Amino acid sequence: MNHPLSQGVDPERWPALLESLSLQDPEEVRIPIWQYVWICKRHRWRILGFCAAAVILTVIISARLTPIFESTTTVDVDHESPPGVVGQDAARSVTNDAEQFLATQMKLVQSDGVLRPVDNRFQLRLREKQSAAESPRGEEAPVVLKRLRVTRPPNTYLMQISYRSDDPQLAADVSNAIAESYLEHGYDIRMRSSNSLATFMERQLDELRVKMERSSLALAGFERELTVINPEAKTNILESKLVQLNTEHTAAQAELLHQQAAWESVQGGSLEAALASPQGDALRKLVEHAQEVREHFADVAGYYGPNHPEYRRAKAQLDELEGDLEETRAGIARRVEVEYRESQRREEMAGEAAAQAKAEFDRMNARSFEYQAAKREAEADKTLYAELVRKIKEAGINAGFQNSAIRIADAARPALKPVSPNIPLNALLALLFSSLAAVSTAVISDLLDKTIKDPEQVARTLRTEVIGSLPLLKNVPGGRVLALPVASGNGTLQERDPGGFRESVRTLRNSILLGNLDQRYRSLLVTSAAPAEGKTTTAANLAAAYAEQGQRTLLIDGDLRRPSVHRSFKIPGVVGLANVLRGELHWRAAAIPVAGLPELHVLPAGAPSRHSADLIGRGLIEIIEEAAADFDLVIVDAPPLLGFAEPLQMATAVDGVLVVARAGRTTRKEVAAVLATLNRVRAKTVGLVLNEVHRELSDSYNYYDCYRSYYRTPESEPAENGLST
Known part of the structure; x- marks a missing residue:
């Protein structure tokens, strides 16, 4: 019979079938923590056996290894020590980034310049059996010592230079030799730097000497041209003279205006203008006397007749006085005119003198700027020359100074116990890593196993x-x-x-x-x-x-x-x-x-x-x-x-x-x-x-x-x- 359910279930249709029935995919279910514990418990004998075998094998291999000894030289690094004894180098240097300074020194210890002399002395690369592939260019390749270790204890300014060898005496000798080579290398660097600086400064000194002589000659030429030794003082004198002449010219102009006004008033024939002139006192007295004579004449004329001797005498006196008055007025006018002409001349002369002084001051001031520039250049060249001479002398002195910024605090001694192999540590590490490997393998194999194993897993996943x-x-x-x-x-x-x-x-x-x-x-x-x-x-x-x-x-x-x-x-x-x-x-x-x-x-x-x-x-x-x-x-x-x-x-x-x-x-x-x-x-x-x-x-x-x-x-x-x- 052909029943509607007579068809089998194709495995390829399982995912679609699960999805159509809204069932959760069993592969997407999270595994609880206790399941991992059970996995470890289920495989405990395999895990323990694997760990025991790993530990035993590690102990056997470690016991067959050659003992390695390590000796350490402690170096004190003072990053604030002065690099010299004279000049600015004598002051204590302050390094803001001490960590960077110490890191630089640690790299310097491992440089080829420090290690090559030690390698040539002890043949360390041959002892370490470095292959040709590790040193492809022979002597041209930088020296790298595998057994060298440079460390720094935390929160200190110390460096520890450690070297490992199967010979404890060799380890101590190499460690001390590297520390001494490091000190000598630092001294050589400073010496080469000082010599290079001195050579450079000597070349600059020759050029600066020529420049200084040229600027001094230019300054002397300015002084000869200006016919003074100190143009600044002459400029100050001209400035004072110009101020004085300007003051006199201003006063002459004021006097000229006053004399011109007086002259113009007198030219109009005004008695009041004549009286206001500087010569008006004599005229004033004559006018007052003439007034008295007129009053007397009026009295005489009123009492006597024209033919009376007293009348004629008073009349003659009055005429004589008026003649004197007119003559005095004319004299005053002439004197006012003369004074006006003199004031006019003085004003013109004062103006010409002020203009000449101004022109001379401007010329001197312009040349003074050039003189000051030449003077500053000459003085700067002299100062720089003197400073450069001093620096050369200081460099020569400081070059021979071996400062104590880096010093050996504790020399290495032959070790009494080997540092490798550390059998307890190796066994512990073997136990740790073998445990991790065994547990990881057990867990991964269980996770990769898609079969059902226990009721809890079925209830959780299905x-x-x-x-x-x-x-x-x-x-x-x-x-x-x-x-x-x-x-x-x-x-x-x-x-x-x-x-x-x-x-x-x-x-x-x-x-x-x-x-x-x-x-x-x-x-x-x-x-x-x-x-x-x-x-x-x-x-x-x-x-x-x-x-x-x-x-x-x-x-x-x-x-x-x-x-x-x-x-x-x-x-x-x-x-x-x-x-x-x-x-x-x-x-x-x-x-x-x-x-x-x-x-x-x-x-x-x-x-x-x-x-x-x-x-x-x-x-x-x-x-x-x-x-x-x-x-x-x-x-x-x-x-x-x-x-x-x-x-x-x-x-x-x-x-x-x-x-x-x-x-x-x-x-x-x-x-x-x-x-x-x-x-x-x-x-x-x-x-x-x-x-x-x-x-x-x-x-x-x-x-x-x-x-x-x-x-x-x-x-x-x-x-x-x-x-x-």
């Missing part, structure tokens, strides 16, 4: 319920048999519980019973993602556990392609479900009771068939419905779900589906695809059974140890064997 975990069985005699009580040859029950397996099956049974109290399961389908997951073993033992409890149970082997239930119970498997589906007989006739478990019946699969998908259909649904009426529980052992069509048909015919996964083998994506497929066909998933759980995969195995210890008897030691079908 978000589904693990209703049971079955431990790994080993060394069970007889191969693949039930780990539950079955009939022996004499009709008694054999009680075996290797590794707590029976108790785990009972726990699974109770989880199914108690997980759905409202509606009891009448039919269950047991399937897995792939073959060899342990589904048949789980179905057989679960059916036996139900039968032990007194429940009538029917176990149907639905794997028509690869039947195996009949081998677990050692019953015939020639006739079974395949014959029933073909209509050859009724299922009740094919069901076989299990010896020792009267409540358990097994319906084998019958002869294997490649056309099982065509047989599964309505017939199986009718068998399950009829069996559910006669039995308390019907358990169907189905083929793996991924890649086969019939498990999907069976899943729709039962009340619940039990998915079996093998710990450490089944991947998370396979289980997720199974759950998603069941969800797509609306089959009820009871839960997940994790099979073959052991201490290497899950911490839950400790519980099985508890079961085994609790039920162990002196007469019966548990035998263990792996059961996976």
Whole structure:
């Protein structure tokens, strides 16, 4: 028949299937911290073994190495010490960046100029066995000593020059020799610098001497041209003279204006102007006397007649006085004119003198600027020449000064104990790195492992319920048999519980019973993602556990392609479900009771068939419905779900589906695809059974140890064997 669910699930469709059902990708789930702890605990013996081997190997190798001794010379570096004894070099220098100064000195210690003399003396590169590739140009290559170490203790101005060698005396000698070479190299640098500076200054001194002589001759020429020794003093004299002449000229101009006004007034014949003139006093007296004479004449004329002698005498006196008055007025006018002309001449002369003085002052002032420039240049050349001579003398003195800015504070001594190999430190480092490597390898290998291992991981990554975990069985005699009580040859029950397996099956049974109290399961389908997951073993033992409890149970082997239930119970498997589906007989006739478990019946699969998908259909649904009426529980052992069509048909015919996964083998994506497929066909998933759980995969195995210890008897030691079908 062509059922709509007769198609298998292609693994390439798993991601799309998970996405369509809104299930979380199990690879994207975060792993909690305790999981890493459990990983380390699970691999603890491997980790401890690897670490122990690494430590032992490190100790053996370290013990076989040649002892290396280290000697250290301590050098005191005073970054504020003066570089010289005279001049500015005698002042203490202040370095703002002491760290940079000390770093420079440390690099200088490792320079070729310091190390080459020491290398030539002790042949250090030959002792260190440096290859030709490390020194490609022989003597031209800079000297680099691998065993040299230059350090600086924190918060100090000290440098420690350390050298390592298998000879303690050689290590001390080389360390001291490097320190002394460093001091000599610093002295040579200062000496070469001083000599170079002195040579340069001597060349500059010759040029400066010529320039100084030229500027001195120019200054002397200015002085001869100006006919003075100090043009500045002459300029000051001319300036004073010019001020005086300007003052006199201004006064002459004022006097001229005064005389001109007086002259113009006198020229008009005004008596008042004549009286206001400097000669007006004599005229004033004549005017006053003339007034008195006129008054006397008026009195005489009023008393006497014109012919009276007294009248004529008074008249003559008056005429004489008026003549004197007129003559005096004319004389005053002439004198005012003369004074005016003299004032005019004085003003002209004063103006000419001031103009001449101004011209001479301007000329002298202009030449004075040139003179001052020449004088300053000559004085600067003389000062620079004298300073350069002084610097040359100071450089010569300071060049021979070996300052104490760098000094050996503590010379190296031969070491009594080797610094390498440090066996305790090497062992500790080996333990540390081997632990990191082992733990990292364990964690990475576990992260790369995509299989499911324990119930906690399933609940965290797949978000589904693990209703049971079955431990790994080993060394069970007889191969693949039930780990539950079955009939022996004499009709008694054999009680075996290797590794707590029976108790785990009972726990699974109770989880199914108690997980759905409202509606009891009448039919269950047991399937897995792939073959060899342990589904048949789980179905057989679960059916036996139900039968032990007194429940009538029917176990149907639905794997028509690869039947195996009949081998677990050692019953015939020639006739079974395949014959029933073909209509050859009724299922009740094919069901076989299990010896020792009267409540358990097994319906084998019958002869294997490649056309099982065509047989599964309505017939199986009718068998399950009829069996559910006669039995308390019907358990169907189905083929793996991924890649086969019939498990999907069976899943729709039962009340619940039990998915079996093998710990450490089944991947998370396979289980997720199974759950998603069941969800797509609306089959009820009871839960997940994790099979073959052991201490290497899950911490839950400790519980099985508890079961085994609790039920162990002196007469019966548990035998263990792996059961996976």
